[in-house]
Amino acid sequence: MKDSVTEEHLYLGFSHQYRDCIFPLHTSISLFLLSYCDCKLFKVFLVPTGEDVDDQFVTKSCFGDLEVHLISRCQLPVVVQSCCLPAVVVKDGKFCRAGLSVVLRHIIQKTYEADPSKKDVLELLGFKKTCLKACAEVSQWTRLCEISIPLTVERFLTASPEHCQTIPPDILQLERKLGEPVRVHNDDKIRRQKLQQQKAGAKAAVPGLGKEATEEGKTVEMHEHSLPSLELSIAFSKLLVQEVPDGVSREAPHIRRTKTSDLPLLDHVFAEGLYFTLADVVLLPCIHQFLVFSKKQGKNLVNLPLITSWYRRVQEVPGVKKAASKCNMELLQLPELMSAPEEQLQDFSSVPDELEEENEDSHFIGGPRPTMTKLMENGIEAKFSPHPCPSWTLDWTNLPSAVNPGEGKMSRDRALRKQQQLNNLVAAVTKLAKPGDVIVDFCSGGGHVGIVLAHVMPSCQVVLIENKELSLMRAKDRSDELGLNNIWFIQANLDYFNGTFNIGVALHACGVATDMVIEHCVKSRAAFVISPCCYGFIQNTVKFKYPRSHQFKEILSYKEHMILCRFADQTAVQLPPERRLIGKQCMGLVDLDRAWAAEDRNYSVQVISMEPESCSPKNNMFVGIPA
Numbered sequence: 001m002k003d004s005v006t007e008e009h010l011y012l013g014f015s016h017q018y019r020d021c022i023f024p025l026h027t028s029i030s031l032f033l034l035s036y037c038d039c040k041l042f043k044v045f046l047v048p049t050g051e052d053v054d055d056q057f058v059t060k061s062c063f064g065d066l067e068v069h070l071i072s073r074c075q076l077p078v079v080v081q082s083c084c085l086p087a088v089v090v091k092d093g094k095f096c097r098a099g100l101s102v103v104l105r106h107i108i109q110k111t112y113e114a115d116p117s118k119k120d121v122l123e124l125l126g127f128k129k130t131c132l133k134a135c136a137e138v139s140q141w142t143r144l145c146e147i148s149i150p151l152t153v154e155r156f157l158t159a160s161p162e163h164c165q166t167i168p169p170d171i172l173q174l175e176r177k178l179g180e181p182v183r184v185h186n187d188d189k190i191r192r193q194k195l196q197q198q199k200a201g202a203k204a205a206v207p208g209l210g211k212e213a214t215e216e217g218k219t220v221e222m223h224e225h226s227l228p229s230l231e232l233s234i235a236f237s238k239l240l241v242q243e244v245p246d247g248v249s250r251e252a253p254h255i256r257r258t259k260t261s262d263l264p265l266l267d268h269v270f271a272e273g274l275y276f277t278l279a280d281v282v283l284l285p286c287i288h289q290f291l292v293f294s295k296k297q298g299k300n301l302v303n304l305p306l307i308t309s310w311y312r313r314v315q316e317v318p319g320v321k322k323a324a325s326k327c328n329m330e331l332l333q334l335p336e337l338m339s340a341p342e343e344q345l346q347d348f349s350s351v352p353d354e355l356e357e358e359n360e361d362s363h364f365i366g367g368p369r370p371t372m373t374k375l376m377e378n379g380i381e382a383k384f385s386p387h388p389c390p391s392w393t394l395d396w397t398n399l400p401s402a403v404n405p406g407e408g409k410m411s412r413d414r415a416l417r418k419q420q421q422l423n424n425l426v427a428a429v430t431k432l433a434k435p436g437d438v439i440v441d442f443c444s445g446g447g448h449v450g451i452v453l454a455h456v457m458p459s460c461q462v463v464l465i466e467n468k469e470l471s472l473m474r475a476k477d478r479s480d481e482l483g484l485n486n487i488w489f490i491q492a493n494l495d496y497f498n499g500t501f502n503i504g505v506a507l508h509a510c511g512v513a514t515d516m517v518i519e520h521c522v523k524s525r526a527a528f529v530i531s532p533c534c535y536g537f538i539q540n541t542v543k544f545k546y547p548r549s550h551q552f553k554e555i556l557s558y559k560e561h562m563i564l565c566r567f568a569d570q571t572a573v574q575l576p577p578e579r580r581l582i583g584k585q586c587m588g589l590v591d592l593d594r595a596w597a598a599e600d601r602n603y604s605v606q607v608i609s610m611e612p613e614s615c616s617p618k619n620n621m622f623v624g625i626p627a
Contacts, residue, residue, distance in 0.1 A: 007091035010042040011080055015049045020328040021289055025150040026100045028285045030086050033104055034066060036281060036323035037111040037121050045071045047085060079488045082499025095476055095489045099496035100146050101132040104278055126277045135467055135493045137516060137541065144173060145282045153286045157293055167303060171290065178306035182266035182273040269313065276317050284314055291332055308334050368567040368586055371560045375589065378555050382588025385606035392427040402481040403455050405448045420615035421507060422452055428529040428623050429505055435459035437502040442494060442517045443509045447475025454487040462487045465497050494520060504528040508618060511537030515544050518594065522601050528624045535568035535590055549596035564589050571617040591620050602627040
C-alpha cells in the first residue's frame with residue numbers, strides 16, 4: 001500500500017444524532033460506504049455545526065470499527081473551510097475533494113487501488129464508472145440521490161405531525177423512477193432472453209443460489225418468493241461473480257427475429273436498473289430512516305411497493321447487512337407488498353417533473369430570424385462593448401514551460417489560440433485585481449487560466465474548481481512543477497463551493513455553467529470575467545430559468561430563447577460566413593440577456609469580443625463589476 005494513501009483526511013459534518021443515525025444524512029451515507037468497503041484508508045474527522053466540540057455528543061457504536069476524531073470548523077484546513085462537507089484533503093492541504101458524490105467515488109477508487117481484489121467495490125461505480133458522476137446541477141438523477149432524497153428525509157423526520165401525514169414528493173419520485181423501464185448496456189440481448197423465458201413459461205432461479213448461498217464468507221439470504229425474474233438472476237449472478245448458464249443465453253430463431261420494439265421491457269432490481277451501484281448505497285440509509293419513522297408512526301406503506309421491494313432486495317446483497325450492523329443500523333424486515341391500486345399508481349405518474357415538462361420540446365423547427373426580428377422590433381439587438389486592451393499580451397516566450405498551454409498535447413495552432421484566449425482573460429483580471437484578492441477559476445479544467453494567474457499575480461490567492469479529477473490532477477502537477485504556493489485545488493460541483501472571493505473567472509464555461517458562475521459571483525459580490533461556451537446545452541434547470549432578464553422575458557418565450565441558444569453554437573470556422581455571422585449575433589443576444597439579468601442585481605456588465613476573434617468560435621467575454 002502506498003504511504004500517501006493513509007495521509008488523506010475525511011471531514012464529515014455533524015449536526016445531531018438520533019437513535020442509530022448521525023445527521024446530516026450525508027455523514028451517515030459516508031460512514032455506511034466506509035463500512036461496506038471495509039475501508040480504513042482515511043483519518044476521519046467529525047465536524048460539529050455548533051461551536052462546542054464534545055466527545056459526549058456522539059455514540060461510538062454508530063462508527064463500527066472506525067476511529068473518528070472530533071474537530072471544530074475553525075480548525076479545518078483553509079481549503080475545506082470554503083467547501084460544503086463531506087470533504088477529503090490530502091496531506092499538504094492544497095487539494096480538496098468536496099461534495100457527497102465526489103467523496104464517495106473517491107473512497108471507492110482508493111479502496112480498489114489499495115486492494116485490487118475488491119472488484120465488487122469498484123463495480124459500485126457502474127457501467128463505464130459513471131454512477132453519480134454527472135453534476136447534480138444538470139443531472140436530475142444525481143440531484144435526486146445526492147440532494148433531494150437526503151434533505152427530504154431529514155425534513156420529514158423533524159417535521160411536526162401534521163406536516164408528515166403525506167408521503168413527500170421526492171419519495172414518490174423515487175417510487176416512480178423504480179417503476180420506469182430499465183435501460184442498460186446490451187439490454188437487447190437480455191430482453192430477448194426475457195422473451196424466451198416468458199415464452200417457455202419458465203420460472204428462472206438465481207444461478208447457484210438456493211435459500212442462501214455463501215461466497216468468501218458472505219451469506220446471501222434469498223426468499224423463495226423473490227426469485228422469479230431473469231433480471232434478479234442476472235443481477236445476483238454479477239454480485240456473486242458468476243456466469244449466467246449457457247442455457248439462459250441461447251435464443252430460439254423466432255426470438256432472434258423479434259423486433260426490438262416488440263421485446264419485453266426490463267424491470268428494476270436496484271436503483272439504477274439491474275445492478276447494485278453507489279446510488280443504492282446513497283439511498284439505503286435515507287430510505288431506512290424514512291421507513292423506520294413511517295413504521296413507528298403506523299403509516300401504511302402500501303403506496304410504496306417498489307421502494308419496499310427494493311429495500312428488501314438491497315439487504316440480500318453480500319456485505320450490506322454486515323455494513324449496516326457496523327453502523328448500528330437495524331434493518332427492517334418488511335413483508336412483501338402487493339402493487340398499489342391502479343388509482344394510487346396514477347398518483348405517482350402525476351408527480352411533477354418540471355424539467356422534463358419544460359425541456360421536452362428540445363427539437364426546434366425553423367431558423368432564428370423570426371426570433372431575432374421580434375427582438376429588433378422591440379429595440380433589442382446584439383451589442384458589444386469595445387475591448388479595453390485589445391493588444392495586451394503575456395510575454396509567453398519568457399514564461400516557464402509549465403505555464404504555457406502549448407506544453408501539453410495541443411497542436412501548435414491550438415496552443416496559439418489558447419494563448420490568445422488567456423491574454424484576454426488575464427488582461428481583464430489584471431485590471432480588476434488588488435493584492436490579497438482571492439480569485440476563483442471556475443470550471444478550471446487543466447488549470448490554463450488559474451495557473452497563469454497564480455504565476456503572474458503572486459500577491460493574490462487563486463482557487464481552481466473543477467469536477468473532473470484527471471484534469472485537476474494535471475493542473476496540480478503543473479503547479480507543483482512551478483512551485484506555486486498561492487494556489488488551491490477543489491474537485492467539486494460548483495454548488496459545493498461556498499467560500500468568499502473577490503473575482504470569479506471562467507474560460508468556456510459550458511452551457512448553464514456560465515449562469516452558475518455568474519450566480520456564485522453575484523452572491524459574493526465578486527467581479528467576474530467569463531467566456532461562455534456550448535450555448536446549445538442551455539436549458540431550464542431547478543435553479544435557472546430562461547430567458548434570464550425581465551427585458552427578454554417580456555418578449556420571448558422559453559422556446560424562442562432556446563432557438564437563439566441552439567443557433568448561437570453555429571459559429572464554427574467550417575460554416576459559411578453568413579451562417580457564422582447569425583451565430584455570432586445569437587451569441588450576443590443570449591449573453592445580452594445574461595448581462596441584463598446581472599445588471600438587475602446591481603452589476604455593471606460589458607459583453608466584449610475577444611481579440612483576435614479568430615482565437616475561438618466562442619469568443620464572447622463578460623466583464624462584470626458590482627456597483
